[in-house]
Amino acid sequence: MATVSYLQAIRDAMAEEMRRDPDVVVMGEDVAELGGAFLATEGLLAEFGAERVVDTPISESLLVGAGVGAAVAGLRPIVEMQFADFISCGFDQVVNMAATTRYRHGGRAKVPMVIRGPGGAGVHGSIFHSQDVEAWFTRVPGLKVLAPATAYDAKGLLKSAIRDDDPVIFLEHKRLYRRVKGELPDEDFTVPIGRAATRRRGGDLLVVTYGGALEWSLDAADRLAREAHVEAEVLDLRSLLPFDLEAVLEAVSRINRVLLVQEDRLTGGVMAEIAARIAEDAFDQLDAPIARVAAADTPTPFHPALEQFVLPSAEKIAARAQQLLAW
């Protein structure tokens, strides 16, 4: 076991998979010599050489499209978006090319590629370096979308994504890169795609969350336990497409008040779908309306006070939980 940061876990996952499988290559802006803007690919060029760690021009559409081509041709490319926001420049290649290639070819093509990049707010990155982009993709059939919140999941899910035969959008959270650390086994491990994880047990309230909102949710749960003697269960989705509906419904069957928490903007977010599925499949289990905590429907503003104002927080989650418990 070793204590490893979320960022190091991502770096280790790529290095280990590249050692394990010569088809794995990394492509992106500044990924080679520099090792990536956040140093996620640091050391890979020295170990694997310029044919497997490729700096590209600032061309996100090319990056995703070439990733699709290399994948269909037999490689397993990991394509890095310097910031998750920049995937918008390659949007067509993600939703129209990567997501449909297998379907259009009648199941006779596979696209084993990973598009990874840092999303998320809370570091004063302002409008174009803070976006949570998951909901742009969770309604695109053909893609898988992952959002790890722990170092263990960052490594295990990235390994699963690299070994997976479908295109995977792997959304890292830049606020977690160096803050979050975990005890990771020395031996090889993976985390299966499509499975949620229970992070805290409790019978009074169910909090469903993922990504950057997990630590806020856990803080809120601790605060509720301390201040109100309320025990909240916290379920981390980890995988957003597919998501673990079974785990959500199982938890709802035990705990009848549900608070859905996301860092992303409220409207049309991942939790809107989770809410709809709970309402459809488990309405009779609920003792109160489903509640949500999410960012305001605005861009992520620059000034720390403004940013804090639009983003969720442990305080906001705890306050909403109290309202829900009082309903």
Add this chain to the structure above:
Amino acid sequence: MERDLELYYWLLLVRHFERRVERLHAKNQIVGSVYSGLGQEAIVVGCTYGLAREDVIFPLHRDLGAVLVKGVPQRLLMAQLLGKETGLSRGKEGFLHAGDLEQGVFGATSMLASTLPVACGFAFKFKVRRESRVAVAFFGEGASSRGDFHEAANFAGIHKLPVIFVCENNRYAYSTPLSATMAIDDLADRAAGYGFQGLTCNGNDLQDVLEHMERSLQRARDGAGPTLLECKTYRRLGHSDHDRASYRIKEEVPHWESRDPIRLWESYLQIKGYDLPKEKAALEERIKGEIDDAVRFAEECPEPKPEEALADLYATWTPGTPSIVAPESREQPSAEPGQEEAAPTLH
């Protein structure tokens, strides 16, 4: 068959096959839109004929002929056009968006030039794996206005990729004439800005296309890098079946009809001493038999079941089934508040 006659066969097959497609479309046996490559046959034949099976082409909507020449069986292609269960996409897409990777054909999307970055990805793999294979991406002068063209050409130039960008400059992007889409005369000039060769050829002259393609292929296989091959031609019909192309300059049409690529090739055959009427009759009879057979085959193929719409989305997950992708059994959640679960090694 001698090379000259084999090429003649392909030219005639492409034209007759497309004609049959139009008739089947008029009878509603083919739904959606159809796009004619009439007058552009020399480009698809000339740029595909010299390729090996391992080479990969990226055709666009007017390149049905390239798909035939690359080796997709007529029966399979017709089944695809009719949307049958046996077609390339099993009813999920029309002609141009499905590919046949067995024969080295990658299906396009409707976002023009979107396959150029993908062709670069293939070519990148060919290069780093020291494979003597080439990626050939077709696009029009209209599509060259998209950023994907620039991004792909730039990347291909940097890495000297074995890729050939074949521009079918047919003078119209839907209704927009050449003069409104670019400020230069020869699109091939753009190659200089990306550091590789740009060639311009007469897209209606099969001999000229073949010679230029041969040079481009040799260069790609020698590791000398990409080529932008501009084939100048003319779109003889509208953008698609529903477009009457009333925006065109009247005099253009007869001018370009007189430069028909098949008639040009026939003059060449006559100069070479072939008995043209005899050869033509024999080939057309053979072609009619082949296309009749393909249509009969496709008509008899079963329609896809409606639920086929739900298949082939993922290699490792079927939506509507439990979300867990990996086959492992569910792990027990951690009982310790706030802690990461003690996850076992899975796999």
